[in-house]
Amino acid sequence: MADAVIHTENLTRKFGAFTAVDAISFSIGRGEIFGFLGANGAGKTTAMKMLTGLLRPTSGSASVAGFDVRSEPEKIKQNIGYMSQRFSLYEDLSPKENIRFWGGIYGLDRKTLREKSARLLEALDLQEAADTRLSSLPLGWKQKLAFSVAQLHEPKIVFLDEPTGGVDPVTRRRFWDMIYETADNGITVFVTTHYMDEAEYCDRISIMVDGRMAAIGTPDALKDEFGVSSIDDLFIRLVRPTPIE
């Protein structure tokens, strides 16, 4: 892929004798929605941590937004947004204060921040709740806010680690609308998820099994390749090759 914003080659991470991520290689293009699937413990989070510069690879190489994860992790950080599995804004601060803090951390100046904050709160329909503590807001709203906050500094790539865990289907659907919007703006979305229906929304998906990449491609192509009717079936087939009677 010529304009790849994420590119890995034999990326590997070991913890002692255990290999969490075993020589994975892939490329993701600009504006792509890339679904990163796998059972718990398959190595998803470890791979994501390496790509976001939180964890150093044991071997192999990876570049994110044109920077090497080994030598330039801080440059990568300026160009990525991140929203983690655990809800990660400050619960005891208000939406406004959270926006101001995270924007400030990325070095946005006061004026830009004020404008962005107003636009964002309006887009999320959060004006009335702008000064209430996050802890009293519903989870769906908080996740949408977290997603927006992750893009305050206009990153090239957004990493989403199980962003929709624990919310109702309607809110999930709306969350995906936001993801599409982001991708339409040319931002790459790298998302891990448990929900197989969400996998169908992605441009391309990969499935990790025991630290290796068992499949990668568009959802339709993969269904054809493995002869299954849904991603759900595909997932079960790959994760559990021999069905249990």
Next chain:
Amino acid sequence: MKSFRGFVLKEFLHIFRDRRTAAILFGMPMLQLLLFGYAIRNEISEVKLGICDLSHDQATRAITSKLLSSGTFSAKRNLRSPEEIGPAFASGEMNEAVVFEPGFAARLQRDGFCDLQVITDGSDPNVSRIITGYTASVIQDYLGEQYAPFSAPGVVPVPVMLFNPALRSVYLFVPGLMALILMLVSALMTSISITREKEIGTMEVLLVSSLRPTEIILGKVAPYMLLAFINVLTVLALAFMVFGVPCRGSLPLLILESLLFILTALSLGIFISTITASQQAAMMISLGGLLLPTILLSGFIFPVASMPLPLQVFSNIIPAKWYLIIVRAIMLKGADFSYLWQETLVLVLMTVLLMAASIRKFSERLQ
């Protein structure tokens, strides 16, 4: 009942599975007792003495050498004039200065009396007072030796130091440290255990379970009771074997009273956890709120009887004060239960009150 047993078992596993924490909880009290038991003393030795001798006669030399050979005063510094006293104090190189007036011995012979100035660095009033007293008694001894044959001694005091004839401060401090350490460790452990469940949300699960509030509280205390009991045994063993503190009373009584005390401390911890919302707050109260009051108001270092009356009254709510009285009485004075039932009763009442208040607070959450 069955679910209660399961709950207690879960609590046990919880504590002992986390090896590191368990090691800290066992190791810390021992380490601290060893450290403090050796380090904390209030016997004063090596007082840095300065002599300003403006007379230089046989009496001043005799007194100086008597002071220096008494074992209390260590370094001697010769001051040429009283002006040198100030700088020597300010630099911390001297604690006391003795000034002999000119013609000291001659005046003593001629007039039958003379003046001796004893100047101390009063910024530490305690040391200042003691060393002034030491100096005075050395001078009295000197006079006694010089002139006793010519005079009737009069009433001769024969002091008998009961319970601790060598006046070793270890005997005073080791029981005090036991009280302090057991108090802090026990209260700390339980206060965090419940707030932690509140914070990670598992408390809600417990509350909707079939367990009654009393059972939850007791289930929380039980494993820590065992932990604290092991702490009591190790701490007592150290006191006897390492520090040689005697146990003149009954050992079983001492152990029972210690158990009662840790129960009081654990209940206090539980109570703290029911009134706080976060681990941080629980921690701050159970250490920040207990450390200084326990050190200062229990009689561990400072005698309660010397405090202003309001503080003496206030000190009654410090559990360690009562335990300390009990421990010292049993270990040093060989007291039996007939002497200690009142103090014991106070601890029992405190425990019951704290427990009842915690259970009440807890039941409120349910409604």
Next chain:
Amino acid sequence: MRRSITIILVILRKEFLQIFRNRGMLPIIFIMPFIQLLILSNAATFDVKNVPFHLQDFDRSSLSAKLAEQFTGSGYFRLTGESFGSTQAIGELVGRRADLVLVIPKDFERDLEVSGSAPVQLVINAEDGFSAGVIQGYTSQIIADFNREHRALFSAAGAGRVFPEIRIKSSAWYNPELEYSHYMVPGILVILVTMVGLFLSGMNVVREKEVGTIDQINVTPVRSTEFIAGKILPFWIIGLGELSLGLFIARFVFHVPMQGSYLLVYLVASIYLLVVLGMGLLISTVTETQQQAMFIAWFFMVIFTLLSGLFTSIESMPHWARNMTMFNPVRHFVDIMRRVMLKGSGLAEISRPLLILCAYAVAMLSLAVNRYRKVSA
């Protein structure tokens, strides 16, 4: 540089918002320390007063009555009972009804008049060896006075002779009234400021780890130095604020003199707080849960407090312990506070402990910055 300052200020603002929003913690941080300062500063006194004493007068003569009177009239002792059985006396001591038993033997008066000397027994409760020593001091003083006043009665041999006397004029500099609170308030204040600083900073980062926000921070381009600075600054300000309030209480409630300069106190405090906060953050970055962080902070706090020379003097410790206290920042700050406030020591006199604190501050901060790693190896 300007970017760094902005980022530090952003973190600072957030920390302050969080601190002041935590209703449960506010009274603990801002009220509890001062209540303790107000109450506890009066508790620390070694004065021995109103010693309960028990009398066993087997002589029942006019002289023995006079001796007993000398004891009760001294102001040091308070008569709590009389008895005539020897086991009873021990019981009084065990039961805490008396700390001193004065036993005047039979024939006390006759012996004095005939031979010029007679023993009296002073049974002292020596559980607390220190107080026992003081009690003994009181008794010798009372008996010496008694001997002087009644010398003429004693024996023909002693009568008429002049017993030479060395009059001791004692004075205590810096604190002539020997006020304990002057000595204790600066020290207790140090402990309270330390406690608040160490705990707040010690819980801080590890809490973000537990909640998960630390990951979010780590994927931002914020630098370790900026992060640590933004974390330290709010507690540093709170620490100095608490110190100021404490100094105000010291001055106007306890009338502790300030012989030295406030400027010097603040200079030292600014450095000292860096040590404490750096240490707190270090604990916070090396632990995984708040519980672990608390145990460690607790452990050090207890050691720092008891080995600070605040309650028992460093000089009475054995040599190894004395050397160990050189590593105790609390000891140095307590020492400096006392010296500056009570003796008016200047920068030159406190340079040694101050240099140690500086070295400590540098070590703690660089360790904290170093141990806080955004990238796990």
